[in-house]
Amino acid sequence: xxxxxxxxxxxxxxxxxxxxxLRVDAYKIPFPRRFQPDRPQFNPKIRWLTEREFVNDLARxxxxxxxxxxxxxxxxKLNDPTLSEExxxxxxxxxxxxxxxxxxxxxxxxxxxxxxxxDLTASLDFLFERSMLNDDNTPSDTALAPTLGKGRLDDExxxxxxxxxxxxxxxxxxxxxTCKVLVVRQVHNQTRLGKIRSIWVLAIxxxxxxxxxxxxxxxxxxxxxxxxxxxxxxxxxxxxxxYEERTIYGSVTAKFGGTIVKLDAxxxxxxxxxxxxxxxMFRACGIHDIAAKMPRARKPMNAVKACFEALTNQKDPNxxxxxxxxxxxxxxxxxxxxxxx
Amino acid sequence: xxxxxxxxxxxxxxxxxxxxxxxxSTPHTKYNLAxxxxxxxxxxxxFVTRGGATPPDPTSLSTYEPEPLTTANIAHQRLWVxxxxxxxxxxxxxxxxxxxxxxxxxxxxxxxxxxxxxWDTNGRVNVRGLNMGECLFVSTSKGVMEVRxxxxxxxxxxxxxxxxx
Numbered sequence: 001x002x003x004x005x006x007x008x009x010x011x012x013x014x015x016x017x018x019x020x021x022l023r024v025d026a027y028k029i030p031f032p033r034r035f036q037p038d039r040p041q042f043n044p045k046i047r048w049l050t051e052r053e054f055v056n057d058l059a060r061x062x063x064x065x066x067x068x069x070x071x072x073x074x075x076x077k078l079n080d081p082t083l084s085e086e087x088x089x090x091x092x093x094x095x096x097x098x099x100x101x102x103x104x105x106x107x108x109x110x111x112x113x114x115x116x117x118x119d120l121t122a123s124l125d126f127l128f129e130r131s132m133l134n135d136d137n138t139p140s141d142t143a144l145a146p147t148l149g150k151g152r153l154d155d156e157x158x159x160x161x162x163x164x165x166x167x168x169x170x171x172x173x174x175x176x177x178t179c180k181v182l183v184v185r186q187v188h189n190q191t192r193l194g195k196i197r198s199i200w201v202l203a204i205x206x207x208x209x210x211x212x213x214x215x216x217x218x219x220x221x222x223x224x225x226x227x228x229x230x231x232x233x234x235x236x237x238x239x240x241x242x243y244e245e246r247t248i249y250g251s252v253t254a255k256f257g258g259t260i261v262k263l264d265a266x267x268x269x270x271x272x273x274x275x276x277x278x279x280x281m282f283r284a285c286g287i288h289d290i291a292a293k294m295p296r297a298r299k300p301m302n303a304v305k306a307c308f309e310a311l312t313n314q315k316d317p318n319x320x321x322x323x324x325x326x327x328x329x330x331x332x333x334x335x336x337x338x339x340x341x
Numbered sequence: 342x343x344x345x346x347x348x349x350x351x352x353x354x355x356x357x358x359x360x361x362x363x364x365x366s367t368p369h370t371k372y373n374l375a376x377x378x379x380x381x382x383x384x385x386x387x388f389v390t391r392g393g394a395t396p397p398d399p400t401s402l403s404t405y406e407p408e409p410l411t412t413a414n415i416a417h418q419r420l421w422v423x424x425x426x427x428x429x430x431x432x433x434x435x436x437x438x439x440x441x442x443x444x445x446x447x448x449x450x451x452x453x454x455x456x457x458x459x460w461d462t463n464g465r466v467n468v469r470g471l472n473m474g475e476c477l478f479v480s481t482s483k484g485v486m487e488v489r490x491x492x493x494x495x496x497x498x499x500x501x502x503x504x505x506x
Contacts, residue, residue, distance in 0.1 A: 250473030323427030324384025
């Protein structure tokens, strides 16, 4: 155990976080999955309670709780001006009894006490029958009386599936991501009974920091379609390579259907010179300087899809350099001594 | 002049790259050899060697010596070229002739400088600026070279072709 701890201390925690992973191969060393010092199997000083010890422990807890509650009630009564002196004397006597009982409860052991079994049953009854009526409505952690929590972000549970898939929290999804509906179309399914109208929606989602996704959905209800499209967009988020975190690498062209989208990198401060839908896409993924052109067809759906393809399929300069065995140099960075942005 | 062969070479290299070939051969001409050698220098090709109708043995490629050129064998010589792939993607994807036999394009230094910096030429000739990772091959009085080398040596000349990822 100590050897393991020493070994673990020798490794940089950052490396462990980045590179550490559980081995699944056939040659892995048969270690237990986790070493925890408070686990009985690794620390001989800690052991599980026996059944008798556990029952006594529980009874002690119940008795103490019972006595402290009775004490609190009696002390309150002693301060009550409406009670007569006689009654107060009686309460004082009871209080002394209860205090003694509480003292005894601390060292309670059912095995030594002849009247132990009865005491045990009484205190267990008190524990299990504890409710908001007899404990002054104090907060409780039991399953029997759950406290009412604050209003939750995702009451309807629509983000739960997404949360599991993407690893994002609901709060991140609601506050940090930008979701926008870019295209809405009315579509019809012609059946022999007539047309069934639906709404088709294309939405985008981005984190304003180099991730963008598009999602499409169809539904009879427009609200449902929009919701679904946004969720799909979050699910489909992909990284967008950005030069200096403000523009793209060189010029990119993508074709989707009859639509060709040409994107060009631009110097700092140029801004987003693009059509409204592209503007939203660039803003959602955190691109600040870019020029976009659509020389051919400009159908909204194809335009958005082509633009997404262009953004996500950029050439990686490092890949080019590795492929050619050459060193590609960012001249801008060299000229400004790394002081760009 | 050999220019039609350059256009053929460009198409052939593009086709070979699309077909994911590891090895291909081109006609053995002066211009082809010069362009292919400067492409190898730029890192697009793994090797360029002269050979006969069959490719050189890949195991002894590093020590391979082509047979001496004679009037008897010169008509059957070909240039054997190794194509490169990185991360399952071809290193050379696009190759396009700029000068054609009908319209040879020569460029002087100011124009070449513009193109090498990524700007389109304005005026007499119409050549698009280089994109990220692209190379332009220029035939100068000191031989065929990449545009950046030509700029370094302050040479203009006949713009042959462009190659890029």
